[in-house]
Amino acid sequence: MLKEYDCWFQRRKVIPGFIVPQIVCAQKGAEVALQALKEYVKGINRLLEFTPVQKKEDFNLSAVFLGIYDKLEKAASFSCTRPAKEGFAIKVEENKIFIAGNDENGLLYGVFRFLLLLALGKLHTGFQLSESPVSPLRIINHWDNFDGTVERGYAGNSLFYKDGRFDFDDQRIEDYARLLSSTGINRISINNVNVRDKAKLLITQEYLRDAARLAAIFRRFGIKIFISINFGAPWSLGKLPTADPLDASVAKWWAQRAKLIYKFIPDLAGFLVKADSEGEPGPFQYNRTHCDGANMLAEAVKPFGGEILWRCFVYNCQQDWRDKSFDRARAAYDHFKPLDGKFSSNVILQIKFGPYDFQVREPVAPLFGALLKTRHIMELQITQEYTGHQIDLCYLPWIWQDIMSFDTAHGEKSRIMEMIKPYCEGFSNIEGFAAVVNTGLDKNWTGHTLAQANLYGYGRMAWNPCLTAKEIANEWSVLSFGKNQTSEKIEKILLDSYPAYEKYNAPFGVCFMVTPNSHYGPNIEGYEFSRWGTYHRADANAIGIDRTEKGTGYTQQYSDGNAKMFCDHASCPENLILFFHRLPYDYKMKNGQSLIQNIYDTHFEGCDEAAAMLEDWKSLKDHLENEVYESVLSRFERQNTNARDWRDQINTYFHRKTGIKDVRGRKIYD
Ligand code: GCU
Secondary structure, eight states, X not given: OOOGXXXXXXXXXOOOSSOOXXXXXXXXXXXXXXXXXXXXXXXXXXXXXXXXXXXXXXTTSOEEEEEEHHHHHHHSSXXXXXOOTTOEEEEEOSSOEEEEEXXXXXXXXXXXXXXXXXXHTOOOTTOEEEEOOSOSEEEEEOOBOTTSOBTTOOSSSOSSXXXXXXXXXXXXXXXXXXXHHHTTOOEEEOSOSSOOGGGGGGGSHHHXXXXXXXXXXXXXXXXXXXXXXXXXXXXXXXXOSOOOXXXXXXXXXXXXXXXXXXXXXXXXXXXXXXOSSTTOOOGGGGTOOHHHHHHHHHHHHGGGTOEEEEEOOOOOSSOOTTOTTOOGGGHHHHHHGGGTTOSOTTEEEEEESSSSSXXXXXXXXXXXXXXXXXXXXXXXXXXXXXXXXXXXXXXXXXXXXXHHTOBSSSSTTOBGGGSBOXXXXXXXXXXXXXXEOOOOSSTTSSSSGGGHHHHHHHHHHHHOTTSOHHHHHHHHHHHHHOSSHHHHHHHHXXXXXXXXXXXXXXXXXXXXXXXXXXXXXXXXXXXXXXXXXXXXXXXXXXXXXXXXXXXXXXXXXXXXXXXHHHHSTTTSOGGGXXXXXXXXXXXXXXXXXXXXXXXXXXXXXXXXXXXXXXXXXXXXXXXXOHHHHHHHXXXXXXXXXXXXXXXXXXXXXXXXXXXOOOTTOOOOOO
């Protein structure tokens, strides 16, 4: 039976079809290598119910050998394709098994993958695998506040803070680090990008002591921490008259601060910065550019090998809905493209995957493929801010799979998944991913137990963006529920969940018909007359924004091929047609039906599909632990209420606006 706390590390006896020697020989190493050995022993206990006997390395023994690839290759008659940085090789021979990392992180990932493959029943004599992460940076962002709340968190309070200070359970953090590391995560930012109240004190001596304790736990698992900082700290904390990045006293203040921070956390990955965004201070306040701001901070952390993650979520959040010439979707490109090539080499831009804000369906932002001389990563969201708050099930690897296969230039190797590579001077590589996480103090970590699949899926896809949503759903379901009919059904439910959610949500990429602030449930005109710049402008005749060259010109930020594709009704992907175009309701869609009929149809279908998921779940009652069954059941019930609300409010809204009837005569409320 499922123990939710254990996630994909269930205690479940496996009968392997090959010999797993009782002896383990591990090379001496530093703390990550030690952790790898501990994880191996722990995992074998869990899956094979014996405790491996540790012996000194002797290749005459029938044993499992753990170590660094180069050393193992030299000493033993073992070889495999050589793994690259943080990569590993696994080889299962007749009476020997080798798990070899390129480095200590690689070894730890190798041990975890060995255990996961063992649990999946995928290992056999003669098995060999050499794998290295595609993305160098695989980052988790916590939006945790020091009062213990989590911004956009739906799984209980913070794992790290309470009542204005650090407050964590070391064992729980270790278990968390294990979960993250087992999927390949190697960086974590520990506090909200909105650095307010007590969080400003995180970079002071008193708080750094505890931050160092937290960093020490993650370090054992190969994970380095980032700290989110407030750009205004020199005046709000340091009592300087300014935070102007070009003021020498400000640069000095940051340099000294960095020195202090690195005393406590010598391997700190660096700072994460939200500047000039939604009210946060930034260089614009001093008429400086984002280069000025980021480069000044980069200089401060440079002596310690630190990096600056600088977010590109910069837009005018005081927009006037009356002004149709201004398009928020253009903002990141307009701000950052002109600065390409002007950032220091230890600045990495962190760009949200879409031009808006983690919507259920958005195009990939045009900065990807347009930044040619600036280091950058892509920001995703695992926490379900706009995708159902972990009440509704929404399996997110579907979204990520679409993103990965987006072709930025229709050229050679120009799909996102092909552009992810380590930093290399002069190239437009995407160096990896950061994602806002969905975890909290809830016993099952993610509120909705099945939302664990999103956490697992993010790590797997960040490691290898070519993995498919289907492959990951299968892995996660089998690891969590065993290889049986229950996991098959759960895999199906997961896969059904995103299409259903998208259908009952805002139609065809129009975005933001959601309840303001909370972002759960429908409110079709909730953002229509607000300052946030996210309008759909539906009237009696048409809906959507013309973002082509005849409209706001947003499409022209893309490469020529994509600009053409999005501009042309015929080639624009239909699931995004209302993001790019303003269309009359009688516009004929590819299935021959009108736009309005498609809106009605998708909303009826989405709601029916949510109801079918509930029934699928009910059929599993006798196969699941009661607590898990009931907690997910209650969420599916709430999801059904939500789906009905979306269906009826959207359909009624458009019916009222247009007076057009559903051709199939289904119930649409007056
Ligand atoms: C969204 C979200 C905020 C968050 C912001 C960000 O606007 O609603 O809660 O602070 O994104 O990414 O910085």
